[in-house]
Amino acid sequence: MSRTRPEFEPITAGRSGALAIRAVGKTHHIDGQPLEVLRDVSLDIGPGEFVSIVGASGCGKSTLLRLIVGLDNDYQGEIRLDDRRILSTSLDRGIVFQDHRLFPWMTVEENVAVALDRRPLGREAKKKLVAESLALVNLSGFEGAYPHQLSGGMAQRAAIARALINEPKVLLLDEPFGALDALTRLKLQTELQALRRRNQGTMLMVTHDVEEALYLADRVVIMQGGPGRIARIVPVPFPHPRDRGSAAFARLKDEILAELMREPELGSAQVTILSQDRRR
Amino acid sequence: MISPVLGGPAMAGSHPTFKMPRLSFLKGLVLPLLILVAWDLLARRGGGYGFAFVSLEGLGKALVDTIASGELPRHVATSLLRVAIGLSVGGTAGVLIGAAMALSPIVDKVLGPVYHAIRQVPTLGWIPLLGLWFGYGELPKDLIVIKAAMFPLVLNTYEGLKGVKAAHVDVGKVLTLNPLQLFFKVRLPSALPMILTGLQQALAFAWIACIGVEILFGSGSGIGAMIETGQVEGRMDVVLIGVIFVGLIAFALTRLFTRLAAPGLRWRDLKESR
Ligand SMILES: Nc1ncnc2c1ncn2[C@@H]1O[C@H](COP(=O)(O)OP(=O)(O)OP(=O)(O)O)[C@@H](O)[C@H]1O
Ligand SMILES: [Mg+2]
Numbered sequence: 315m316s317r318t319r320p321e322f323e324p325i326t327a328g329r330s331g332a333l334a335i336r337a338v339g340k341t342h343h344i345d346g347q348p349l350e351v352l353r354d355v356s357l358d359i360g361p362g363e364f365v366s367i368v369g370a371s372g373c374g375k376s377t378l379l380r381l382i383v384g385l386d387n388d389y390q391g392e393i394r395l396d397d398r399r400i401l402s403t404s405l406d407r408g409i410v411f412q413d414h415r416l417f418p419w420m421t422v423e424e425n426v427a428v429a430l431d432r433r434p435l436g437r438e439a440k441k442k443l444v445a446e447s448l449a450l451v452n453l454s455g456f457e458g459a460y461p462h463q464l465s466g467g468m469a470q471r472a473a474i475a476r477a478l479i480n481e482p483k484v485l486l487l488d489e490p491f492g493a494l495d496a497l498t499r500l501k502l503q504t505e506l507q508a509l510r511r512r513n514q515g516t517m518l519m520v521t522h523d524v525e526e527a528l529y530l531a532d533r534v535v536i537m538q539g540g541p542g543r544i545a546r547i548v549p550v551p552f553p554h555p556r557d558r559g560s561a562a563f564a565r566l567k568d569e570i571l572a573e574l575m576r577e578p579e580l581g582s583a584q585v586t587i588l589s590q591d592r593r594r
Numbered sequence: 595m596i597s598p599v600l601g602g603p604a605m606a607g608s609h610p611t612f613k614m615p616r617l618s619f620l621k622g623l624v625l626p627l628l629i630l631v632a633w634d635l636l637a638r639r640g641g642g643y644g645f646a647f648v649s650l651e652g653l654g655k656a657l658v659d660t661i662a663s664g665e666l667p668r669h670v671a672t673s674l675l676r677v678a679i680g681l682s683v684g685g686t687a688g689v690l691i692g693a694a695m696a697l698s699p700i701v702d703k704v705l706g707p708v709y710h711a712i713r714q715v716p717t718l719g720w721i722p723l724l725g726l727w728f729g730y731g732e733l734p735k736d737l738i739v740i741k742a743a744m745f746p747l748v749l750n751t752y753e754g755l756k757g758v759k760a761a762h763v764d765v766g767k768v769l770t771l772n773p774l775q776l777f778f779k780v781r782l783p784s785a786l787p788m789i790l791t792g793l794q795q796a797l798a799f800a801w802i803a804c805i806g807v808e809i810l811f812g813s814g815s816g817i818g819a820m821i822e823t824g825q826v827e828g829r830m831d832v833v834l835i836g837v838i839f840v841g842l843i844a845f846a847l848t849r850l851f852t853r854l855a856a857p858g859l860r861w862r863d864l865k866e867s868r
Contacts, residue, residue, distance in 0.1 A: 383768055385767060385768065408768070409768055415764075417779075417784075419784065428771075432771065432772075460861045
């Protein structure tokens with residue numbers, strides 16, 4: 315398959331949840347030394363689409379999600395959601411991190427409710443929304459529990475409830491199930507798939523698990539490191555629910571794994587020299 | 595056949611853990627009781643010891659007398675009031691200054707060096723200076739206690755707020771909390787355990803400073819003043835009652851504080867499950 319070129323068509327107006335990432339570059343500074351983490355990353359994600367990003371550790375996947383969610387606006391290029399430039403955080407984007415990041419001083423209920431703090435809703439309306447979203451992630455009955463009293467899977471469910479309660483147009487997931495055991499992970503993947511059918515929002519998930527990416531995503535984006543860029547985009551043609559055991563599924567998985575293994579074995583120093591050459 | 599000896603919810607081994615708290619409480623009483631008995635024996639032997647060691651009977655009589663005359667309650671009330679003033683004024687100032695230093699780099703740069711320089715001088719070292727400025731009335735005493743309560747809270751509030759995890763602040767920003775919400779929902783609760791530790795230190799330091807400054811000034815009322823007067827007048831029984839009450843009140847204050855602080859720290863207590 316040839317390298318997929320990023321498309322640059324204008325986004326269809328009216329539909330919501332379209333994410334346009336255009337020529338994005340990001341340079342971190344470590345002890346004053348610049349480190350180019352992302353270069354010329356372009357990607358269009360349609361409304362309601364589920365895109366997965368896989369790639370070697372350190373290739374800038376989390377950095378890209380931080381830019382999209384609006385926690386960092388010091389970057390080159392531009393990111394647009396429904397044609398509006400992303401400049402800061404907003405409730406139309408939600409994120410789930412690998413570590414659940416629940417506030418340990420709040421109960422499950424309070425952790426989810428804090429996401430409604432900026433919404434002009436009455437006390438009763440908020441209570442109802444919280445109860446609904448906890449029911450959605452199968453956490454009813456644990457409203458009063460503190461995070462340290464939850465299992466890893468339950469904590470991650472609560473984090474998902476917190477991210478979904480405002481029905482964001484885009485949900486970003488940064489290795490959301492990476493810290494969970496295999497069985498819990500499978501269960502949550504199925505639950506996420508079910509949530510997606512209900513929620514209809516756009517989803518962008520970073521994962522190390524190629525099978526997980528293939529099970530959930532419409533397209534799998536393969537990123538390459540040093541500096542991070544998109545190597546290839548693989549459409550996943552299988553209908554849902556997907557059969558992890560099918561031959562076609564396994565073939566696509568092998569293909570993506572092979573692509574990931576092909577990653578050039580260059581130290582970052584060499585990569586920097588190469589990239590400087592290319593710039594001239 | 596090997597019978598299953600392991601497992602089962604109500605094992606015999608679980609009983610000692612239930613009795614532990616009460617046992618250790620009783621153990622805590624053993625030493626004071628022994629000391630009291632030894633004390634009484636020494637006092638009854640009379641002779642040279644009679645002056646230094648008041649008999650338990652004499653002590654009891656002095657206690658009844660000082661309470662009946664209203665002298666002891668008056669001194670206790672004065673000292674408690676002084677600590678209350680010190681904690682509320684010094685504590686509030688300490689939290690505010692610590693928070694300002696943690697949240698504003700400019701305030702940190704301006705106040706930081708002064709704070710650390712002043713901190714190096716022991717609280718009681720300020721007495722001569724304050725005496726010269728404000729005389730030897732109540733104001734300098736209150737100021738010393740305020741200072742003693744304030745400094746641990748500046749430090750702990752500062753450290754607590756500086757230690758708030760960036761990951762948690764990021765979550766607050768993702769949820770678009772404004773700076774005020776971010777402070778009260780994220781930064782402050784995250785720093786609360788540290789601030790409460792500071793408050794506990796402030797309580798102890800304020801009490802020590804209060805008694806110390808009352809003894810050093812010698813005038814006016816307060817348990818420290820009572821002890822100082824007792825010493826000057828050679829009333830060992832009064833001195834002893836003062837010392838005992840200093841200890842008892844410190845113990846009670848610490849207990850009270852732990853009780854009051856516990857609900858605020860429930861989320862942190864790993865042993866306390868639902
Ligand atoms: N705040 C930061 N300051 C400086 N450098 C950073 C910062 N955050 C990330 N980096 C650097 O940017 C690079 C990419 O980091 P990032 O976390 O985006 O990688 P990743 O693809 O998410 O890796 P992983 O799969 O291990 O999570 C790394 O080399 C990292 O050292
Ligand atoms: Mg990452």
